[in-house]
Amino acid sequence: MRERFGAVIRQAIDEVLDGRRTGQYDIRTVDRSVKTFLGTKVEIITRFEFDLGYGKPMDYTVAGHPVDAKFTLNRFAWQIPQEAVGHICLLMNADDRAGTFSVGLVRVTSEILRAKGNQDKKRVIAAGQRSAIRWLVQDGPLPENQLLALARTNAGAVEEIFQGTSGQDRINTLMTHFLGRIVLGTTVDTVANQRDSSKRVRDARIELAKDGIVVLGGNRKAQQKIAAALELPVPKGSTWIPVRLARATGDGRPTAMIAGAEYTVWQEGDKRAPAPELLDGKTN
Numbered sequence: 001m002r003e004r005f006g007a008v009i010r011q012a013i014d015e016v017l018d019g020r021r022t023g024q025y026d027i028r029t030v031d032r033s034v035k036t037f038l039g040t041k042v043e044i045i046t047r048f049e050f051d052l053g054y055g056k057p058m059d060y061t062v063a064g065h066p067v068d069a070k071f072t073l074n075r076f077a078w079q080i081p082q083e084a085v086g087h088i089c090l091l092m093n094a095d096d097r098a099g100t101f102s103v104g105l106v107r108v109t110s111e112i113l114r115a116k117g118n119q120d121k122k123r124v125i126a127a128g129q130r131s132a133i134r135w136l137v138q139d140g141p142l143p144e145n146q147l148l149a150l151a152r153t154n155a156g157a158v159e160e161i162f163q164g165t166s167g168q169d170r171i172n173t174l175m176t177h178f179l180g181r182i183v184l185g186t187t188v189d190t191v192a193n194q195r196d197s198s199k200r201v202r203d204a205r206i207e208l209a210k211d212g213i214v215v216l217g218g219n220r221k222a223q224q225k226i227a228a229a230l231e232l233p234v235p236k237g238s239t240w241i242p243v244r245l246a247r248a249t250g251d252g253r254p255t256a257m258i259a260g261a262e263y264t265v266w267q268e269g270d271k272r273a274p275a276p277e278l279l280d281g282k283t284n
Contacts, residue, residue: 001136001137002136002137002140004049004050005046005092005101005103005136005137005140006101006137006140006141006142006143007049007143008042008045008046008049009042009092009094009101009142010142010143010145011045012038012041012042012045013027013038013094013096013145014186015041016030016034016037016038016041017030017190019186019189019190019193020189020190020192020193020194020195020197021193022193023162023190023191023193024190025145025147025148025190026096026097026147026148027073027096028073028096028097035073038071038073039069039070039071039072042069042071042092043059043069043071046069046090046092047059047060052067055067055068057083058084058087060090062088065087065088066087066088067087067088067089067090068084068087068088068089068090069089069090069092070089070090070091070092071092071093071094072092072093073093073094073095073096074093075093075095075102076093076124076125076127076130077093077124078091078093078124078125079118079120079122079123079124080108080113080122080123080124080125081120081121081122082121082122084108085108085109085110085113086107086108086109087107087108088105088106088107088108089105089106089108090103090104090105091103091104091105091106091133094142095142096142096145096148097148097152099141099142099144099145099148099149100139100140100141100142101137101139101140101142102135102137102138102139102140103135103136103137103140104133104134104135104136104137104138105133105134105136106125106132106133106134107132111129112125112126112129112132113125113126113129114126144184146178146183146184146186146187147161147187147190147191150177154177157177160173160177161173161174161177161191162191167191167192167193167194167197167200168200168203168204170191170192170193171188171191171192171197171200171201171203171204172204172207172208174187174188174191175201175204175208175213175215175240175242176208176211176213176242178241178242179213179242179243179244180232180233180241180242180243180265181233181241182233182235182239182240182241183239183240183241183242184239185197185198185237185238185239188200188201188238188240198238201215201217201240205278208242208275209274209275209277210274211244211272211274211275212244212245212246212266212272212273212274212275213242213243213244213245213275214226214242214243214245214258214275214276214278215240215241215242216232216235216240216241216242216243216278217235217239217240218234218235218236218237218238218239218240219237219238220278222278223235223278224236225256226256226258227241227243229254229255229256229257230243230254230255230256230263230264230265231254232265243265243266244265244266244272244275245258245263245264245265245266245275245276246263246264246265246266246267246270246271246272246273247261247262247263247264247271247273248261248262248263248264249264249270253265253267258276258278259276259277261276263276
């Protein structure tokens with residue numbers, strides 16, 4: 001259940017951000033109207049993921065019970081309308097910057113809500129009444145937003161990526177900051193900020209090869225085998241893994257045969273040289 005809810009929230013955030021068109025990767029920085037739509041998107045994707053019935057007057061019908069969906073980016077800030085009193089609420093929260101999310105159930109009563117509401121007469125659960133929430137997931141790991149995760153450890157790297165004046169420049173820089181790590185399709189889409197973002201990855205190979213870097217694609221079996229032989233994470237589907245290579249020296253490190261020669265993952269002290277050509281690397 002934790003994995004399914006996490007995937008639902010990740011999908012909702014990514015769809016609302018629409019990075020391929022907007023270049024945005026931080027839901028906290030988007031317009032208020034976009035944040036409001038996120039709650040609706042989470043509600044819709046949750047319904048289809050768990051095959052929940054449409055409810056009246058609440059959002060869902062679960063085992064004959066009306067259930068209302070509530071989502072917030074701010075912890076414990078669910079806005080509960082008067083019509084939800086007496087009903088069950090599915091409470092969902094996510095902090096994409098921290099990479100966590102929570103999901104809980106609560107039977108809403110007037111006693112657990114603050115006395116004062118907002119101008120729409122919606123109220124939040126009082127701090128002293130939060131024990132009424134039955135947690136299904138509490139502070140679970142949200143599937144990673146790679147750009148926010150990178151910003152947590154190296155904010156300068158993200159700034160450097162987006163300083164590129166073209167999608168190609170940005171993708172080239174992105175790959176250098178993810179050496180030895182899987183790069184997701186959503187990350188590539190957001191950084192490229194254009195329709196054919198995968199072409200930018202293909203073209204990045206040309207420039208990065210000069211610095212000894214290959215970009216292994218998840219849609220090419222031969223490249224997956226190279227990643228596995230080098231004991232790297234293996235890309236799958238529309239994902240990639242960039243890696244700087246060096247000619248193998250027989251020092252015991254994992255090696256892969258590429259273009260008729262043995263290569264290993266470059267490490268400090270190895271000579272730098274242009275990367276070998278990936279003969280099947282033109283379509284991913």
